[in-house]
Amino acid sequence: MTDTSVEPVERVLQVLPPEIVVTDPDVMEGYARDQSRFTDHAMPSAVLMPRSTEEVSACLAAAHAAGVPVVARGAGSGLVGAANASAGCVVLSLHRMDAILEVNAADRLAVVQPGVVTADLRAAARRSGLFYPPDPGSVEFSTVGGNVATNAGGMCCVKYGVTGDFVIGLQVVLADGRVMRTGRRTVKGVAGYDLTHLFVGSEGTLGVVTEVTVRLVPEPLAPHTVVASFGSLTDAGAVVSAVVAAGLTPSLLEILDRTTVQAVDAMSGMGLGEEVAALLLVQSDDPHAEELLGRIEGICEEHGAVDVARSSDPEEAALLMEARRLALPALERLGDWLLDDVAVPRSKIVEFIAAVEEISARRGITIGVFGHAGDGNLHPTLIFEDALPESRATALAAFDEMTRKALELGGTITGEHGVGRLKRGWLADELDPVAMQVHAAVKHALDPDGLLNPGSMLP
Amino acid sequence: MTDTSVEPVERVLQVLPPEIVVTDPDVMEGYARDQSRFTDHAMPSAVLMPRSTEEVSACLAAAHAAGVPVVARGAGSGLVGAANASAGCVVLSLHRMDAILEVNAADRLAVVQPGVVTADLRAAARRSGLFYPPDPGSVEFSTVGGNVATNAGGMCCVKYGVTGDFVIGLQVVLADGRVMRTGRRTVKGVAGYDLTHLFVGSEGTLGVVTEVTVRLVPEPLAPHTVVASFGSLTDAGAVVSAVVAAGLTPSLLEILDRTTVQAVDAMSGMGLGEEVAALLLVQSDDPHAEELLGRIEGICEEHGAVDVARSSDPEEAALLMEARRLALPALERLGDWLLDDVAVPRSKIVEFIAAVEEISARRGITIGVFGHAGDGNLHPTLIFEDALPESRATALAAFDEMTRKALELGGTITGEHGVGRLKRGWLADELDPVAMQVHAAVKHALDPDGLLNPGSMLP
The missing domain is CATH 3.30.43.10 (Uridine Diphospho-n-acetylenolpyruvylglucosamine Reductase, domain 2)
Incomplete structure (x- = not known):
C-alpha cells in the first residue's frame, strides 16, 4: 500500500x-x-x-x-x-443486510435484502407454500445478493431457469452513491430499458444491489428420482440428447463421468463399480412424474444402461442423489483442484466430455467431469499439485484447452460461475470486438471512474 | 421538411x-x-x-x-x-429480412431474421414438434423483430412468459453501423453483461436487431378450456386471486368485463347475457389439465359463478374462446377507440377494474376492460368520438387517470405494448429520477447523437 x-x-x-x-x-x-x-x-x-x-x-x-x-x-x-x-x-x-422484507403469496413474490442466505429465502417461501427455485451448490451459505451479482444457476435450471429468471426488481446504489429502483412488482412490464437484467450477473462492476424482488412459483411435489449407470459415456450422452429431443423436461438431469464416479466410490464405498463410465441422475417434480420418469427409464434401457434404479421415497431418493452430492468433495480429496464451468449446446455434451478425456490422457492430468447435463453446463475439475510449478502449468494449459473447446462447440466460457478474475482473459474470445466495446461503453456510462470491482470481468 | x-x-x-x-x-x-x-x-x-x-x-x-x-x-x-x-x-x-435460418430440435432453438412473422416462427417450430409460446394479439402479422423491440406479450404469458423470456441471443447493428452479437446458443451462460435483454424492449432506441436466436419448448398438448360467467366483477376477480393463491398455473386466464361482454353480444349475438358482469376464460395445456381445470371450476363455483362450461374438444374450445377473440373488434364497433395497457399486481385486479368503472361513470365515457387477468395485465379500452375535441379530451383524461391508478396500485404504465410516443409522458411517473438518469446514460453510451427513434420512449 x-x-x-x-x-x-x-x-x-x-x-x-x-x-x-x-x-x-x-x-x-x-x-x-x-x-x-x-x-x-x-x-x-x-x-x-x-x-x-x-x-x-x-x-x-x-x-x-x-x-x-x-x-x-x-x-x-x-x-x-x-x-x-x-x-x-x-x-x-x-x-448485515439480511432481512427478508416480504413474502407475498397473493402476488407470488418476495422482497429481500442482499445478505439473505439463499436457503433462508427458499425456506421462507416454503412456509408460504411457495418455491424459490435457484439452488447453486452453495445454496446453504451463499447470499441472494451474490447470486444476483453472478446470475447463479444450480441443478434446478433444466426446468426452472437461473437466478435472473426470478429477479423482477432491484434497488441499486450506483458508483457515486445515487440510489435507484429497477423493475417492478408485476409479472409483466415493459416501461423503459430492462436495467434489472443489466445488473444481474454484472459482478459488482456497475452498482451494488441493496434489495431484490423475486417472483416465486407454486411449491412443487416431492421429486421422484432415477439413477442410471452406463458402460459407455457415449450412451449416457445419447440419453441426454434423446430426452431433450423427446420433449421431456425433468426437474434435474445431472451427469458424473468415470473419474468422478471412481472418486465417489473411493470416498464413500458406495460401490458404484469400476465398470461405470457414466452415471445419470434424473428427477421430476411434476404431477405426472411417474410417467415422465418411466419414459426416461425406457430411453436409458434403449441406450444400454447397465443399471436403472428409481424411487419416489424422499429418503431413498436422497440416497440415490448422494453420488452427486459427493462429486466435488470426492474429487477434492485427490489433490489440489480447479473447477471449470463451461456450457455447450446440449447436442455437444458427449463431444465435449470426449475432448476432456483426450486432454486428460494427453496431458497426463486427472479431470473429473460432472454437471448439469440437462442444460449442457459442465464442471470439469482438474486435479493437480499446487506446490509443483509444472503441475500448475499443466492444469492451467488444460483449463485453457477445455475453455476453448467449449467455445469451438458453440458454447460459453462460463455457464453459471461468472467471469471474475479467473475467466477475464477468455472473455474477448467469446465476445466479438464490438460487444467488448459496448461492454466498455456501458461500464463507462455507469462507473466512469472505474471504481467498482476493478480487475474483475472486464479487461 | x-x-x-x-x-x-x-x-x-x-x-x-x-x-x-x-x-x-x-x-x-x-x-x-x-x-x-x-x-x-x-x-x-x-x-x-x-x-x-x-x-x-x-x-x-x-x-x-x-x-x-x-x-x-x-x-x-x-x-x-x-x-x-x-x-x-x-x-x-x-x-425483407424474413428468413427462418434454423430450427434446431436437438438444441431446442431457432434462429430467425427480424422480418419473420411471429405466426410463421410458431408454425416452423411446430413442424419440428416444438413450441414458440409468445402470442401477441398481432401474432398473425407482427414480426419477431417488432416483438423483440417491444418485448411483446400475449395470452400465453401466464404460464410461459413474454418474448424476452425466449430470446437467448441477438445480432444487433449499432447506431454507427457496427455489428455485434449478444448472448449465445446455450441454455445457460453468464459471460459478460446481459446485453441481449438490454436490447429486448428498447423500441429501436439503442440499435437495430438483425437476427434473433430464441429457445423453443416442447409442444404442449391441445388445451382444455373452461369459460365461467359471473354476476359480479368482484367474484370473478376473487377467482383469479384464489387460482394464484392455490398455486395453479393455467396456460391462459383471461377476463372480459360487462361492457366488453355486451359489446361482444351486440356484435355476435352469442347471447352471453345482460346479467353477466364478468367472463373468465381459462385454458390448460398440461398433461393433468383435467384435474387442474376441475379445481378451477370448483373455485368458480365457490365464488358464485353463474355458468361454467368446459370442453376438451379443440373446435368447441375455439367456440368458447370466441368471446375473447371478438373483444377488441366488438369494442371497436362502438366508436373511436384508445386501448390502454397497464399491469397491476394480481391481488389488485378487482380494485383496478372497479376504479375504471368509477372513472367511466364519473366521466360519462364507455370503457371496456379485457385482458390477461392471470398476470394482471389489462387492456381498458376507451370509446370516444375522435371528431369531437371534448370527447378526445375526456378520453385522454380518463386514460391518464387509469394509468396513474395502475401506478398507485404498485403496477406499471405498460405491461406489454411499450412506451413509444403514447406513454412517454408517463415514464418518469413510474421510474425514479435516478433510473431516468441511467436510461439517459445508457442511451448516450449506445447512441450518443440521439439518432435512433427520437421522440420515442425517452423524454
Missing part, C-alpha cells in the same frame, strides 16, 4: 459511522477473497459493513469522492474471484 | 443500393406510423428496405455520418407509436 492510497481511504472512513468500519488485518483477511483458485487479490484498506441502503449509499458516495475502489461481496463463496479485493480498495460486505 | 434536412438525407441515399430506397410519397405513407392513436408522426425522408445485416449496417453508418435519424419498424402493428417516423428521418423497414 502506498502513501497516496492511504489518504483517500481515510477520507472515506472519516465520514462513515465507526461501527461499520473494520480495519483489523486479522478480520480483513477473511474478506479479501472468494473461494476461487488461480486468482490474485490484495489486502483491502478497510472492510465496510453497512446496515442499510442509506449506509451503502454513504459508503459509495465517500469512496467516489475520494477515488477509492469498492469491491462488494456476499458470502464470498464464488469460484471466479469476482469478490477479490484489489489494491487500495475498500471491501463492502453486505452480510 | 426544411432545406437543411434534405441534404443530409441525400448523402445517405447516394451511398445505398437504389433498389433498397423508396422515396415515393404514396408508398412512404404506409411506413410513416404504427397502429397507435393519439401519437404524432412525420413523413419520412425515405424508406430503406435492407435485405441483409450488411445493408442494415450500411444504412445506419450512412445515416450516422449524415446525422439523419433512423426509425426501425417491423410490421407496424404496434399500439404506442414506437415505429412512428420523426421529422427528417429515414424509416428502416426490416420486412
Whole structure:
C-alpha cells in the first residue's frame, strides 16, 4: 500500500459511522477473497459493513469522492474471484443486510435484502407454500445478493431457469452513491430499458444491489428420482440428447463421468463399480412424474444402461442423489483442484466430455467431469499439485484447452460461475470486438471512474 | 421538411443500393406510423428496405455520418407509436429480412431474421414438434423483430412468459453501423453483461436487431378450456386471486368485463347475457389439465359463478374462446377507440377494474376492460368520438387517470405494448429520477447523437 492510497481511504472512513468500519488485518483477511483458485487479490484498506441502503449509499458516495475502489461481496463463496479485493480498495460486505422484507403469496413474490442466505429465502417461501427455485451448490451459505451479482444457476435450471429468471426488481446504489429502483412488482412490464437484467450477473462492476424482488412459483411435489449407470459415456450422452429431443423436461438431469464416479466410490464405498463410465441422475417434480420418469427409464434401457434404479421415497431418493452430492468433495480429496464451468449446446455434451478425456490422457492430468447435463453446463475439475510449478502449468494449459473447446462447440466460457478474475482473459474470445466495446461503453456510462470491482470481468 | 434536412438525407441515399430506397410519397405513407392513436408522426425522408445485416449496417453508418435519424419498424402493428417516423428521418423497414435460418430440435432453438412473422416462427417450430409460446394479439402479422423491440406479450404469458423470456441471443447493428452479437446458443451462460435483454424492449432506441436466436419448448398438448360467467366483477376477480393463491398455473386466464361482454353480444349475438358482469376464460395445456381445470371450476363455483362450461374438444374450445377473440373488434364497433395497457399486481385486479368503472361513470365515457387477468395485465379500452375535441379530451383524461391508478396500485404504465410516443409522458411517473438518469446514460453510451427513434420512449 502506498502513501497516496492511504489518504483517500481515510477520507472515506472519516465520514462513515465507526461501527461499520473494520480495519483489523486479522478480520480483513477473511474478506479479501472468494473461494476461487488461480486468482490474485490484495489486502483491502478497510472492510465496510453497512446496515442499510442509506449506509451503502454513504459508503459509495465517500469512496467516489475520494477515488477509492469498492469491491462488494456476499458470502464470498464464488469460484471466479469476482469478490477479490484489489489494491487500495475498500471491501463492502453486505452480510448485515439480511432481512427478508416480504413474502407475498397473493402476488407470488418476495422482497429481500442482499445478505439473505439463499436457503433462508427458499425456506421462507416454503412456509408460504411457495418455491424459490435457484439452488447453486452453495445454496446453504451463499447470499441472494451474490447470486444476483453472478446470475447463479444450480441443478434446478433444466426446468426452472437461473437466478435472473426470478429477479423482477432491484434497488441499486450506483458508483457515486445515487440510489435507484429497477423493475417492478408485476409479472409483466415493459416501461423503459430492462436495467434489472443489466445488473444481474454484472459482478459488482456497475452498482451494488441493496434489495431484490423475486417472483416465486407454486411449491412443487416431492421429486421422484432415477439413477442410471452406463458402460459407455457415449450412451449416457445419447440419453441426454434423446430426452431433450423427446420433449421431456425433468426437474434435474445431472451427469458424473468415470473419474468422478471412481472418486465417489473411493470416498464413500458406495460401490458404484469400476465398470461405470457414466452415471445419470434424473428427477421430476411434476404431477405426472411417474410417467415422465418411466419414459426416461425406457430411453436409458434403449441406450444400454447397465443399471436403472428409481424411487419416489424422499429418503431413498436422497440416497440415490448422494453420488452427486459427493462429486466435488470426492474429487477434492485427490489433490489440489480447479473447477471449470463451461456450457455447450446440449447436442455437444458427449463431444465435449470426449475432448476432456483426450486432454486428460494427453496431458497426463486427472479431470473429473460432472454437471448439469440437462442444460449442457459442465464442471470439469482438474486435479493437480499446487506446490509443483509444472503441475500448475499443466492444469492451467488444460483449463485453457477445455475453455476453448467449449467455445469451438458453440458454447460459453462460463455457464453459471461468472467471469471474475479467473475467466477475464477468455472473455474477448467469446465476445466479438464490438460487444467488448459496448461492454466498455456501458461500464463507462455507469462507473466512469472505474471504481467498482476493478480487475474483475472486464479487461 | 426544411432545406437543411434534405441534404443530409441525400448523402445517405447516394451511398445505398437504389433498389433498397423508396422515396415515393404514396408508398412512404404506409411506413410513416404504427397502429397507435393519439401519437404524432412525420413523413419520412425515405424508406430503406435492407435485405441483409450488411445493408442494415450500411444504412445506419450512412445515416450516422449524415446525422439523419433512423426509425426501425417491423410490421407496424404496434399500439404506442414506437415505429412512428420523426421529422427528417429515414424509416428502416426490416420486412425483407424474413428468413427462418434454423430450427434446431436437438438444441431446442431457432434462429430467425427480424422480418419473420411471429405466426410463421410458431408454425416452423411446430413442424419440428416444438413450441414458440409468445402470442401477441398481432401474432398473425407482427414480426419477431417488432416483438423483440417491444418485448411483446400475449395470452400465453401466464404460464410461459413474454418474448424476452425466449430470446437467448441477438445480432444487433449499432447506431454507427457496427455489428455485434449478444448472448449465445446455450441454455445457460453468464459471460459478460446481459446485453441481449438490454436490447429486448428498447423500441429501436439503442440499435437495430438483425437476427434473433430464441429457445423453443416442447409442444404442449391441445388445451382444455373452461369459460365461467359471473354476476359480479368482484367474484370473478376473487377467482383469479384464489387460482394464484392455490398455486395453479393455467396456460391462459383471461377476463372480459360487462361492457366488453355486451359489446361482444351486440356484435355476435352469442347471447352471453345482460346479467353477466364478468367472463373468465381459462385454458390448460398440461398433461393433468383435467384435474387442474376441475379445481378451477370448483373455485368458480365457490365464488358464485353463474355458468361454467368446459370442453376438451379443440373446435368447441375455439367456440368458447370466441368471446375473447371478438373483444377488441366488438369494442371497436362502438366508436373511436384508445386501448390502454397497464399491469397491476394480481391481488389488485378487482380494485383496478372497479376504479375504471368509477372513472367511466364519473366521466360519462364507455370503457371496456379485457385482458390477461392471470398476470394482471389489462387492456381498458376507451370509446370516444375522435371528431369531437371534448370527447378526445375526456378520453385522454380518463386514460391518464387509469394509468396513474395502475401506478398507485404498485403496477406499471405498460405491461406489454411499450412506451413509444403514447406513454412517454408517463415514464418518469413510474421510474425514479435516478433510473431516468441511467436510461439517459445508457442511451448516450449506445447512441450518443440521439439518432435512433427520437421522440420515442425517452423524454
